[in-house]
Amino acid sequence: MNYRDLGLTDDEYKLILDFMGREPNELELGMFSVMWSEHCGYKNSRPLLKLFPTRGACVIQGPGENAGIIDIGDGDALVFKIESHNHPSAIEPYQGAATGVGGIVRDIFTMGARPIALLNSLRFGKLDDERVKELFAGVVAGIGDYGNCLGIPTVGGEVYFNDCYKENPLVNAMCIGLVKQEEIKKAVAGRAGSPIMLVGAKTGRDGIHGATFASEELSEESAAKRPAVQVGDPFMEKLLIEACLELIKEDLVDGMQDLGAAGLVSSVAETVSKKGKGAVIDVLKVPRREEGMTPYEVMLSESQERMLIIPKSGCEKRIAEIFDRWGLDAAVIGEVTDDGVFRVQEGERKVAEVPVKALTEGCPVYVREGRVPDYYKEAQDFSPEKLPEVDLKEAWIRLLSSPNIASKKWVYAQYDYQVMTNTVILPGHGDAAVLRIKGTRKGLAATVDCNSRMVYLDPYRGGMMAIAEAALNLACVGAKPLAFTNCLNFGNPEKPEIYWQLQEAVKGMSEAAVVLGTPVVSGNVSLYNESTERAVYPTPVVGMVGMLYDIDKRCDMAFKREGDVICLLGR
Amino acid sequence: MYKAHVYVVLKPGVLDPKGDAVKKSLHVMGYKGVNEVRIGKFIEVWLEAESREEALRKVEKMSAELLANPVIEDYRVEIVGGE
Amino acid sequence: MYKAHVYVVLKPGVLDPKGDAVKKSLHVMGYKGVNEVRIGKFIEVWLEAESREEALRKVEKMSAELLANPVIEDYRVEIVGGE
Amino acid sequence: MRFGIVVFPGSNCDADCYHVIKDVMQEEACYIWHKETDLQGVDAVILPGGFSYGDYLRAGAIARFSPVMSAVKEFAARGGLVIGICNGFQILLEAGLLPGAMLRNRSLKFICDQVHLKVNRTDTPFSHLFAPGEVVKIPIAHGEGNYYCPPEILEELKANRQILFTYCSPQGEVSDEYNPNGSLANIAGIINKEGNVLGMMPHPERCSEEILGGTDGFKIFASMIKWAKEASR
Numbered sequence: 028m029n030y031r032d033l034g035l036t037d038d039e040y041k042l043i044l045d046f047m048g049r050e051p052n053e054l055e056l057g058m059f060s061v062m063w064s065e066h067c068g069y070k071n072s073r074p075l076l077k078l079f080p081t082r083g084a085c086v087i088q089g090p091g092e093n094a095g096i097i098d099i100g101d102g103d104a105l106v107f108k109i110e111s112h113n114h115p116s117a118i119e120p121y122q123g124a125a126t127g128v129g130g131i132v133r134d135i136f137t138m139g140a141r142p143i144a145l146l147n148s149l150r151f152g153k154l155d156d157e158r159v160k161e162l163f164a165g166v167v168a169g170i171g172d173y174g175n176c177l178g179i180p181t182v183g184g185e186v187y188f189n190d191c192y193k194e195n196p197l198v199n200a201m202c203i204g205l206v207k208q209e210e211i212k213k214a215v216a217g218r219a220g221s222p223i224m225l226v227g228a229k230t231g232r233d234g235i236h237g238a239t240f241a242s243e244e245l246s247e248e249s250a251a252k253r254p255a256v257q258v259g260d261p262f263m264e265k266l267l268i269e270a271c272l273e274l275i276k277e278d279l280v281d282g283m284q285d286l287g288a289a290g291l292v293s294s295v296a297e298t299v300s301k302k303g304k305g306a307v308i309d310v311l312k313v314p315r316r317e318e319g320m321t322p323y324e325v326m327l328s329e330s331q332e333r334m335l336i337i338p339k340s341g342c343e344k345r346i347a348e349i350f351d352r353w354g355l356d357a358a359v360i361g362e363v364t365d366d367g368v369f370r371v372q373e374g375e376r377k378v379a380e381v382p383v384k385a386l387t388e389g390c391p392v393y394v395r396e397g398r399v400p401d402y403y404k405e406a407q408d409f410s411p412e413k414l415p416e417v418d419l420k421e422a423w424i425r426l427l428s429s430p431n432i433a434s435k436k437w438v439y440a441q442y443d444y445q446v447m448t449n450t451v452i453l454p455g456h457g458d459a460a461v462l463r464i465k466g467t468r469k470g471l472a473a474t475v476d477c478n479s480r481m482v483y484l485d486p487y488r489g490g491m492m493a494i495a496e497a498a499l500n501l502a503c504v505g506a507k508p509l510a511f512t513n514c515l516n517f518g519n520p521e522k523p524e525i526y527w528q529l530q531e532a533v534k535g536m537s538e539a540a541v542v543l544g545t546p547v548v549s550g551n552v553s554l555y556n557e558s559t560e561r562a563v564y565p566t567p568v569v570g571m572v573g574m575l576y577d578i579d580k581r582c583d584m585a586f587k588r589e590g591d592v593i594c595l596l597g598r
Numbered sequence: 599m600y601k602a603h604v605y606v607v608l609k610p611g612v613l614d615p616k617g618d619a620v621k622k623s624l625h626v627m628g629y630k631g632v633n634e635v636r637i638g639k640f641i642e643v644w645l646e647a648e649s650r651e652e653a654l655r656k657v658e659k660m661s662a663e664l665l666a667n668p669v670i671e672d673y674r675v676e677i678v679g680g681e
Numbered sequence: 682m683y684k685a686h687v688y689v690v691l692k693p694g695v696l697d698p699k700g701d702a703v704k705k706s707l708h709v710m711g712y713k714g715v716n717e718v719r720i721g722k723f724i725e726v727w728l729e730a731e732s733r734e735e736a737l738r739k740v741e742k743m744s745a746e747l748l749a750n751p752v753i754e755d756y757r758v759e760i761v762g763g764e
Numbered sequence: 765m766r767f768g769i770v771v772f773p774g775s776n777c778d779a780d781c782y783h784v785i786k787d788v789m790q791e792e793a794c795y796i797w798h799k800e801t802d803l804q805g806v807d808a809v810i811l812p813g814g815f816s817y818g819d820y821l822r823a824g825a826i827a828r829f830s831p832v833m834s835a836v837k838e839f840a841a842r843g844g845l846v847i848g849i850c851n852g853f854q855i856l857l858e859a860g861l862l863p864g865a866m867l868r869n870r871s872l873k874f875i876c877d878q879v880h881l882k883v884n885r886t887d888t889p890f891s892h893l894f895a896p897g898e899v900v901k902i903p904i905a906h907g908e909g910n911y912y913c914p915p916e917i918l919e920e921l922k923a924n925r926q927i928l929f930t931y932c933s934p935q936g937e938v939s940d941e942y943n944p945n946g947s948l949a950n951i952a953g954i955i956n957k958e959g960n961v962l963g964m965m966p967h968p969e970r971c972s973e974e975i976l977g978g979t980d981g982f983k984i985f986a987s988m989i990k991w992a993k994e995a996s997r
């Protein structure tokens with residue numbers, strides 16, 4: 028396989044040769060290609076992400092871990108993150124969206140938190156198109172079925188329809204977890220000689236090169252090149268949640284990491300790299316679903332519902348007991364080493380040997396030049412005087428009948444939003460969802476927002492508005508906005524106009540976040556959201572979380588009594 | 599009128615969580631010898647057509663378009679009855 | 682090892698919401714001649730057994746116990762392969 | 765009074781039921797793992813909602829083979845109070861503790877909503893605190909709640925007054941318009957002939973506290989508690 032087919036550039040390949048001191052073999056090249064993809068390596072976005080404010084009194088864990096964590100007092104913390112599953116959903120909407128939910132939920136319980144709420148942000152083409160309808164229905168059903176089965180309420184979200192998303196829908200899922208601060212877990216393996224355990228689903232050929240796939244534009248070819256579609260197994264995930272949280276309660280693990288994009292390669296590399304350790308993995312010990320899988324396939328598979336566990340010394344037996352109780356098999360597939368090298372064995376045969384740091388930190392970073400797109404100047408020339416005269420009544424009716432404004436009950440009625448019996452402001456009743464925290468007087472509020480048309484017309488102000496809207500939505504239910512997560516859904520950053528959109532939007536978001544005192548604690552970047560036709564609107568989705576310190580002081584949006592005064596605040 | 603049977607199965611290699619759950623529970627019930635279970639769909643279609651061939655052609659087409667999801671499933675059609 | 686096919690269908694008279702929906706979509710898609718669609722399950726089971734007869738007996742039994750619900754479903758078993 | 769809440773792999777309303785019994789009703793609650801064969805001397809059993817075994821194959825189909833189910837059957841046969849909520853109802857049907865079966869909702873979609881129910885009987889352990897003919901508001905959340913049984917069974921259910929809850933309008937009108945899932949005769953919940961086993965699709969544990977927007981579910985648990993306490997006196 029040629030490195031270019033794997034999405035690596037000539038310069039990147041030279042860098043790899045330097046790290047390796049020799050030609051990499053196919054597996055080694057594959058490991059670099061997934062770790063250095065935009066999805067895992069953030070090579071186009073990292074410099075921009077530095078603009079975001081990440082500090083604040085409430086921040087326990089900022090960006091860099093599986094999810095961000097904030098302090099909400101009394102020893103409690105909230106863990107949250109949003110993530111995209113855009114390209115898989117474009118190919119197979121039901122499974123793509125379902126596995127997107129599965130992935131973000133794993134990010135949360137990996138940190139030791141119990142997932143307590145889900146939200147989602149969805150964007151599709153216009154509903155008069157049959158394929159779009161299918162995508163829409165499939166995505167909503169996929170999100171619903173997965174979250175419903177897990178018993179995590181899906182409490183909020185947004186849906187928006189515009190032609191720019193016709194070929195490339197956006198499917199972002201957010202999860203919030205609750206954890207006692209002393210039970211927070213990070214994905215760190217610190218002790219050479221620790222076994223590395225893999226638990227959950229068996230490994231199949233699905234999703235190989237999903238990470239690279241997510242980092243390319245959608246084209247006719249991608250249909251042919253696409254990885255075998257991953258099918259979600261929410262029941263397996265539910266068992267994993269319960270079993271993994273038990274391990275944490277009993278303090279049995281050093282490190283825990285979910286397997287997401289780039290499968291074993293990235294989860295192992297990321298777990299051992301923080302303390303400068305290495306690892307050796309024997310692919311023959313990985314339980315498989317299919318016969319004849321090569322080391323390449325085993326290492327790069329993105330099969331869902333799998334977790335990596337690094338046990339505390341002497342806890343292996345108890346861990347095995349707990350997994351057995353939940354009907355899960357855990358396999359020891361390798362061990363942590365001291366030498367900073369990632370070694371892959373196939374039994375006796377060594378099949379790959381790569382310096383861990385080269386994978387996790389070696390990825391080059393690109394600072395690109397942006398260019399102001401032509402449409403922007405036109406948009407700036409806008410003035411309300413240029414608008415045509417319209418009949419106000421007709422305009423009003425047309426607005427109300429737009430799917431973008433109409434009730435979203437069709438969507439949220441498919442989501443169990445009440446399981447866990449915490450949801451006190453239900454979908455459709457407030458600008459943000461509100462959940463009580465049992466045993467306290469506190470409540471948490473959460474919302475996801477982005478007006479992508481505004482971001483398109485003016486990325487800088489649009490970025491600001493996304494943050495401001497989220498914060499306002501929280502304020503409207505009576506919550507103090509605390510921190511946010513975000514998913515930057517943009518087109519191909521190698522195009523200067525797109526890079527400019529990205530840059531400006533991040534600047535705007537950052538400025539607004541500083542003013543409002545709401546730092547970012549986690550996020551995800553999804554670039555290359557383009558088809559041969561067009562790029563999507565720049566869509567930096569903001570998921571914001573806030574607190575009500577007295578849940579009785581909450582407010583939904585219904586008018587309460589005849590005769591009450593109606594005020595309009597602001598300018 | 600003709601009657602067709604459509605068998606829809608998951609492509610080889612595609613995870614079948616339902617089949618796996620059923621296999622496990624069969625083991626618990628004492629059917630230890632069960633090595634694998636895959637769960638697909640069995641669809642019966644009654645339709646008007648000029649001939650057996652046309653019926654087959656039609657059902658093949660609707661299977662590809664709607665009854666099976668080509669991304670993860672394979673299908674097979676059989677005409678089993680009709681004039 | 683033997684391979685069995687189990688066909689599970691809804692009993693006559695039991696409503697099939699999914700089949701009805703598929704029929705309607707087929708009409709919308711232009712397949713006007715479709716009179717009825719019923720959606721059941723097609724289950725493949727691979728199992729160890731001493732003989733074809735034993736395999737059949739076992740799969741019959743697991744179908745009655747688990748694979749089909751006698752209140753709403755009928756089933757049929759076929760051994761299709763094995764030594 | 766002590767409630768045992770059965771936990772199957774995939775149950776997900778177990779903790780909600782526990783919370784209601786313990787914190788709201790202020791009674792004793794314990795979890796019973798599905799592999800247990802002993803019910804720890806509880807006075808009532810709750811089969812909670814969720815997706816036991818992922819609801820793969822058919823909702824409740826696999827759960828009925830859990831070892832605990834034999835104990836539940838014996839308990840029910842001795843007159844113990846058993847309530848199956850949502851997935852718990854589906855399990856009771858699959859296990860034959862109640863007649864009938866569940867089909868997919870006629871909309872083919874999962875439905876999460878608030879519905880109204882008519883309480884058809886107030887002489888049962890689960891409903892004696894309601895007023896005759898009372899209409900209650902209660903949440904539903906299910907994909908397979910379309911109750912079905914053969915016509916002769918339906919006749920029996922009617923003759924024995926086993927249909928405890930029917931979907932209806934806010935005013936109590938029972939008609940197809942107010943049937944959320946296509947269920948036969950608008951059935952939302954049925955009891956066995958003896959009256960000690962209830963299966964219902966709606967979730968009383970989700971409306972037993974003011975903060976959750978309603979307390980109609982509270983009366984079901986309160987009825988059970990009062991009934992059991994009086995019976996043991």
Ligand SMILES: Nc1ncnc2c1ncn2[C@@H]1O[C@H](COP(=O)(O)OP(=O)(O)O)[C@@H](O)[C@H]1O
Nearest residue numbers: 147149182183184185186435438439454455456
């Ligand atoms: N994809 C979705 N998932 C869950 N809830 C959603 C989704 N889309 C919209 N909602 C819910 O529907 C309600 C109305 O949404 P929306 O029309 O976007 O309102 P607003 O304009 O006030 O944000 C909100 O409660 C929102 O959380």
